[in-house]
Amino acid sequence: MSTTRRSDSSANPSAASAAPTTAASTAPATAPSAGTGALAKDTIDALQAALAAEHAALWAYGLVAAYDPKAAAAVTAAITSHQNTRDLAANLIVQGGATPVGPDPAYTTPHAVTDAATAQALALTIESDCAAAWRSVAGHTDDSTLRGTALSALTDCAMRMVSWRKAADDKPLTIPFPGAPTQPP
Amino acid sequence: MHEPQRHLLTRRALLAGTGLSALVAVAGCNPFSTAARTVTVTAEPTTSSQPPVPATPILSLVAITRLHLDHLNQAVASDARDREILTMLRTDVQAHLTALEAEYGRSIGSTAAPGTPSSTPAPTGTSSTATSDPDATLALIRGDAGKAQSAFTDALAGATRYQAELYASIAACVATHRMVLS
Numbered sequence: 001m002s003t004t005r006r007s008d009s010s011a012n013p014s015a016a017s018a019a020p021t022t023a024a025s026t027a028p029a030t031a032p033s034a035g036t037g038a039l040a041k042d043t044i045d046a047l048q049a050a051l052a053a054e055h056a057a058l059w060a061y062g063l064v065a066a067y068d069p070k071a072a073a074a075v076t077a078a079i080t081s082h083q084n085t086r087d088l089a090a091n092l093i094v095q096g097g098a099t100p101v102g103p104d105p106a107y108t109t110p111h112a113v114t115d116a117a118t119a120q121a122l123a124l125t126i127e128s129d130c131a132a133a134w135r136s137v138a139g140h141t142d143d144s145t146l147r148g149t150a151l152s153a154l155t156d157c158a159m160r161m162v163s164w165r166k167a168a169d170d171k172p173l174t175i176p177f178p179g180a181p182t183q184p185p
Numbered sequence: 186m187h188e189p190q191r192h193l194l195t196r197r198a199l200l201a202g203t204g205l206s207a208l209v210a211v212a213g214c215n216p217f218s219t220a221a222r223t224v225t226v227t228a229e230p231t232t233s234s235q236p237p238v239p240a241t242p243i244l245s246l247v248a249i250t251r252l253h254l255d256h257l258n259q260a261v262a263s264d265a266r267d268r269e270i271l272t273m274l275r276t277d278v279q280a281h282l283t284a285l286e287a288e289y290g291r292s293i294g295s296t297a298a299p300g301t302p303s304s305t306p307a308p309t310g311t312s313s314t315a316t317s318d319p320d321a322t323l324a325l326i327r328g329d330a331g332k333a334q335s336a337f338t339d340a341l342a343g344a345t346r347y348q349a350e351l352y353a354s355i356a357a358c359v360a361t362h363r364m365v366l367s
Binding site for chain 1: 341346350354355361
């Protein structure tokens with residue numbers, strides 16, 4: 001993750017206990033419908049990663065708001081969307097039989113944020129990280145409802161990535177495989 | 186004395202024949218029809234070395250993507266006003282087609298999808314869908330993106346986990362295409 005959690009900080013000793021509970025690890029390999037029962041461990045792990053990415057996004061958008069006031073409307077909309085997705089992920093994890101990871105007090109950004117340009121670059125990193133996490137959720141479940149949820153979140157991130165590239169006048173605006181760590185095949 | 190009996194036999198034969206005809210009609214059989222009606226044909230062994238194409242949902246996704254790419258090629262050729270953005274979209278869709286063909290090959294244990302030469306760009310400017318009206322061109326491409334988004338979203342349910350990630354990324358990408366074309 002490019003926007004890394006400061007989980008090694010002594011200020012956040014609870015971060016180490018953010019792993020999925022043992023109850024989730026005993027879940028059956030084939031997960032039932034999303035939100036209706038225990039989920040498989042790999043599904044829970046992917047959801048926990050998505051939730052952690054959403055926590056980091058919400059923290060980092062605070063920085064973006066501070067250094068790119070002209071993008072206030074876009075930042076507000078993004079924060080609202082990420083709050084909804086964070087809550088959704090947390091609920092899915094609870095319903096899946098695990099304890100959701102919590103936010104860290106602070107995160108390390110991939111570069112210093114000092115102006116609007118670096119703030120926009122951070123916003124792009126945020127969305128890229130979240131897109132990767134939700135794409136992974138789609139690939140760590142056989143449940144069609146959960147896959148649909150992951151796709152919805154991934155699509156939202158991909159569209160915001162386009163908006164931030166447009167704001168930064170980056171080219172190309174679109175990428176063929178949003179969320180992919182490396183471009184297939 | 187024998188005359189009535191012969192008459193009776195004839196009537197029985199007539200009734201039996203009529204009943205049989207009715208039964209045949211009710212059963213949906215027509216003894217007077219030509220043999221071309223319900224014939225099961227077993228194909229002759231072909232001299233071609235090409236194996237039959239396995240039925241898999243990814244084939245329809247390959248077809249949708251090829252058509253989308255074909256339209257984008259035509260649009261790039263005909264729409265000077267939006268050429269830059271259309272070229273960007275074409276690059277994405279070409280990458281989708283390459284990935285889908287590779288995945289299809291993996292799924293059937295081959296290296297390329299039959300009938301879909303790998304990574305070969307579709308012909309440009311040859312279809313009747315080509316138009317000189319930039320707005321109509323964009324509408325066509327927007328429509329293709331919408332169809333692709335629906336198709337890849339629908340395909341998620343029955344996909345393998347690797348395919349689910351691939352389809353999700355493609356669906357998200359074409360959603361961004363609709364966004365930039367709006």
